[in-house]
Amino acid sequence: MTGRFLPGGPTRAAPTEGSQLPRRMRVEPTPRPLRIAIVYSRSPLPMRRADQMTVANLISFLAARGHTVDLYALRTGGQITESHQSWLRDHCSQVRLFRHGRFRMALGMLQAVCTGRPLQVGIFRNGRQRQAVDRAARDGDYDIVYTYYLRSAEATRSIRQKRDGVSRRRPATFLAMQLSQSLNTRRILENASNVWTRTLYWYESRRVRQYETTVWRDFDRSVLIGQQDLDTINEECRRAGLPELDNVVFGAHGTDLDQFAVATADEVVPNRIVFSGVMRTPTNVQAVLWFAQKVWPTVRRAVPQAEFMIVGREPTGEVRALHGKDGITVTGTVPDPAVLIRSATVCINPMQAGGGMQNKLLEYLACAKPVVATTVANEGIGAPADCVAVTDDPAEFAQQTIRLLEDRAAQVRLGTAARSFVEEHWSWEGHFLRLERDFILALEELCGDEAAEDTLPPRRSRPGRSVA
Structure with missing residues (x-):
């Protein structure tokens, strides 16, 4: 499915999906080549x-x-x-x-x-x-x-x-x-x-x-x-x-700190919530369905103008069925997910399953976004409380999302700490x-x-x- 692509204002030029190449690393030559x-x-x-x-x-x-x-x-x-x-x-x-x-x-x-x-x-x-x-x-x-x-x-x-x-x-x-x-x-x-x-x-x-x-x-x-x-x-x-x-x-x-850069003011769309990931992966499907069913109704009642964007290629039928309902957009393939991540007011990572670490969480943090995540999502990264709000309870997840949508000072505070954390450690x-x-x-x-x-x-x- 190729849905709407809503960058939300002037953006950096975006490459086509899959065309990006790794940037040259900023390192000195090794004294011991292998x-x-x-x-x-x-x-x-x-x-x-x-x-x-x-x-x-x-x-x-x-x-x-x-x-x-x-x-x-x-x-x-x-x-x-x-x-x-x-x-x-x-x-x-x-x-x-x-x-x-x-x-x-x-x-x-x-x-x-x-x-x-x-x-x-x-x-x-x-x-x-x-x-x-x-x-x-x-x-x-x-x-x-x-x-x-x-x-x-x-x-x-x-x-x-x-x-x-x-x-x-x-x-x-x-x-x-x-x-x-x-x-x-x-x-x-x-x-x-x-x-x-x-x-x-x-x-x-x-x-x-x-x-x-x-x-x-x-x-x-x-x-x-x-x-x-x-x-x-x-x-x-x-x-x-x-x-x-x-x-x-x-x-x-x-994570690539150049691609996932801090958003400019005109890139951010008010009340936009973004989840980014490959949408045929079972863990990502489970995450967005959990959020859509158990969290999103509470958020929409409190913030009727809120929109939820599910960003990522190859969405399953269960995910595509959410498109157009109650402010939910399923984008399908987009030229560059970083553009839509930067457009978010709040990013979410409600993973219920999985292991290791979540690249999407690093990308959110690198873009200086306030984030609400589950314990599983933050397990491999260990972002501190001043960078990300962590909860596994659906009601609390909704309340944290609502708070960050409405509290501009909290958005700036978490976003600034998030970018510093990634620059130092990731x-x-x-x-x-x-x-x-x-x-x-x-x-x-x-x-x-x-x-x-x-x-x-x-x-x-x-x-x-x-x-x-």
Whole structure:
């Protein structure tokens, strides 16, 4: 559905959806260049999802620091434009995209059912990708192999067991689990509204619990976003009588402080409430339905002129049905969600399920918006009370929303604190510098090298060929 696009006054020029490229990172060259393989379940461009945005920005960071990056990703459909290909060639030494169509996905899902693996692992399992990465790692091509998301673990989990005892050491391996899928699938199941969704997530939640508690042992480091994700996985390990994770490093996402900039006065539309996200994602659907059914009627009674905008591509039928009712607009695809976020008087994040962290919340805060959110929404970010109003009670959620719609001083106070919080804690550069440091520490440990602390990068691209 392509609905109305209501930017609400003069705006910055907006690119078309998916055309944005990661900006060049503001970092100095590293004193210790690494050879890094990134293994991923889809092309990072176009950046249509939060995970694509994270991987694309990681590549941008690593290239800016002077590391050599090879990308091993699946081509699952969708158009990659010439500008996307050019950007990847400029930032990666080698780009290998492996065809992975619907037949392979269906076969992988069937194999997952037969072997007891999570469906998401089966769907994205690709033998050619695994063989290519394994061969290069065995040949000593890399210092680091970085696997993004649990679903790609099968491509790299055997590397740690394979050693060439003669002359070549193996790379240090990282599994970026990011969020606990045990936590994520359980919450989706608890909030599922139909039999099909409940059945699917009942099956998947059982499988990811078993998989998550063991797969981490096949990697040198497991990357998680926050403590809640670690606590959940360790709880499942204890229940199963298995060792708890002892190789965790924390690696959150950042946000683009240039794209998600502070709104000018003429961009803001009075009494506009905005939710932004991909609207086919179950957690986002559950969030907006909860707000529309349990919170929005109270807000509209108190502020009859209020409007609620649901911003994001691919809305489901349940979400599309809200369009045009009681001041609700479902936009569908828009050129740049940041424009509509800046147009909001108040932004909301009423997530009921999910895990890890919420990029949309960071984007709201970066735009200096007053925000009302649930505990789940703020779990991975931990924004303080002077930045965001947090509540899980529908009546209180409504009252906080009404208060912020009507109180200009509170809008300014929360918005100013929100932008400062993101600038200090949530830049891409800050998080990736910490991840880079973890790369080097893992490599030093693997090599048995008692290198001095000053060999590590401070806490603060190579052009190449593309191989399809």
